[in-house]
Amino acid sequence: ASLEKREPEQDAFSGDPIRHPALLVRNPKPFNAETPPSLLTDHFVTPNELFFVRNHLPVPSIDITEHKLSVEGLDGKKIELSVEDLKKKYKSVSFNSVIQCAGNRRNEMNDFKKVQGLMWEGTAISNARWTGVKLRDILIDAGIDVYDERIKHVQFEGADTDPEGTPYGASIPIEKARSNETIVAFEMNDQPIPPDHGSPLRLIAPGNVGARQVKWLKRVVVSEEESHSHWQRKDYRAFSPSVQLGEELDWDSVPSIQEYPIQCLVCVPAANTNIEKHDETIEVAGYAWSGGGRGVIRVEISLDGGKTWQSADLEQDKEQDIEHMWAWTIFRATVKIPEGADELQIIAKATDRSYNTQPETAAGIWNVRGLLHNAWHRVPIKVV
């Protein structure tokens, strides 16, 4: 009987696509998987099949030729657009932009003190080139005055639904929605967007957390308020460290996460790697990124707990400047193994264009849902 009860839910995932075997699966249904750290820094633009996957629900089955995007104004008037309409009616733009799950690095926060959520390690983040059309062009074409002061948020719904038929939903502030950088994308790395990443349409709101960049985009509604979806109102909000696990959560007391704070992670070497003393140096590589288009201005490495620092070399997107940096920064540094060391901790931290930096530990940012963990990244290493 218990088996029968579970079957319908399991069936919901039968349409999920085949995935690359290298992905590190954190949850099979819904599918959640991160990119192997050592592969992440191999590519400035993450290949589609290695791009981390964060699904909240089963991958919807969509006939691309039939798919329609509905766009609604405050007065309820709406237009419907096929993927072909989008391509034909508006000017396409392409740029690199990171998507990072708000729960990235939750596992480390859990090590600091127990939290609740999917135990992402540090690579629930990837960088792709997105091609699509500006959301503002679509809104204006739908007869919407994007400067109407009543409009506060633009709400989005995906074609993915829970067992009751409720779609995934989220919203972003109107200023972000009407910005030059927010697009409805139909291509990811010059390919049609793959099923796991929102085929055929995904909202790209660069610099915001992944949860607001709605996949399988089906409906856009301008509104006087935020989305009423579970994921906007009862999730993706980071509480004070004074709120403990098990307490009732006053979700309205904290704002929905939109822009990501400054983040950075050492991908190579992996924790607990044995480094040979006679190598004399260690090659360190990783990523850094900040929300809101705030470019990374430096990444620094310390082997002495933060007493002294060495600046890493930065690989950045040549098409973007530090005021509009949606792509990530790949950093590399050759660091000298200190004399006589047999255990080391590699620390990395980044600074963004507004001179925001990362906290040293999770002490001030710990939160029950384990969101937005961005403490200095610390990698223990053995010298043998």
Next chain:
Amino acid sequence: ASLEKREPEQDAFSGDPIRHPALLVRNPKPFNAETPPSLLTDHFVTPNELFFVRNHLPVPSIDITEHKLSVEGLDGKKIELSVEDLKKKYKSVSFNSVIQCAGNRRNEMNDFKKVQGLMWEGTAISNARWTGVKLRDILIDAGIDVYDERIKHVQFEGADTDPEGTPYGASIPIEKARSNETIVAFEMNDQPIPPDHGSPLRLIAPGNVGARQVKWLKRVVVSEEESHSHWQRKDYRAFSPSVQLGEELDWDSVPSIQEYPIQCLVCVPAANTNIEKHDETIEVAGYAWSGGGRGVIRVEISLDGGKTWQSADLEQDKEQDIEHMWAWTIFRATVKIPEGADELQIIAKATDRSYNTQPETAAGIWNVRGLLHNAWHRVPIKVV
């Protein structure tokens, strides 16, 4: 002879105004003074006479009725506007906005490790209501296309000059300059702007550091590049902690500071205050603020080094929302004195709307010029 040599420079300050005796003077000429911490939290809007003063040069002597603002396009064409022209030609707006010196809290950074600069303690910051006209309206009226892609920065010059006649100068990115919030102000707290604060005109670029909000504003030039002023190119840039005092500084290797990172300070009680055990509680008050309009979403207090936190009550500007919060947040908390404590450290730290937080110590943010110190604020207290 040495006296004769010094006289001309000293004379340059003879036109400086009379100041309120409560101001804590850090340097008399040019005049630099901060607000007494205990007075700062008394007022959500700082009274003009108590507003901190950061002058780089002597206060210029200006005939307000004769003062002209010159506004120049890329082609060198310019218009000139009197203060009366500004008031008559454009719509006025008023809002609260903080000005904070990029060197605020330098003294604490110097305690961590020696830095170079004026030893501001923690109140080189104030909040006032500014009235003026949008810079974008002026630019457009001057025939400038504010969306011209060649324009990268808008440069400003003040009427204050060094002994060689070079004016103070700075610039801000065009996107900030054409934003809704950047104004040329002529009133501060409903009074004509006082001489120390830029009479008759000051640029207000809310959310940016004080150094870019040019006082005694005289000249506006749109440009393909940043201001060439000393203060834009050879100052107000925060280096990596790996750059040591005495090293030659590669100023072009770091971007000019524009938006301020998240900041917070306990104003009351003062460090080393004796608190009476039988009071049982301590009343803590201070300010928190972040750049870029990122509203403060919480301020937390710890008495145990950051192991546990208590959220403070926040007083905020009712006219502003967390996406456009130019005013500061005044926080207050009643904290219980722990049993048996005879020495305590009150720690305060804030989180902004993008979930950026402050670092625990200066270890990762220390820089030779002692800029943008925003580590957790720590106040030692004695319980007697």
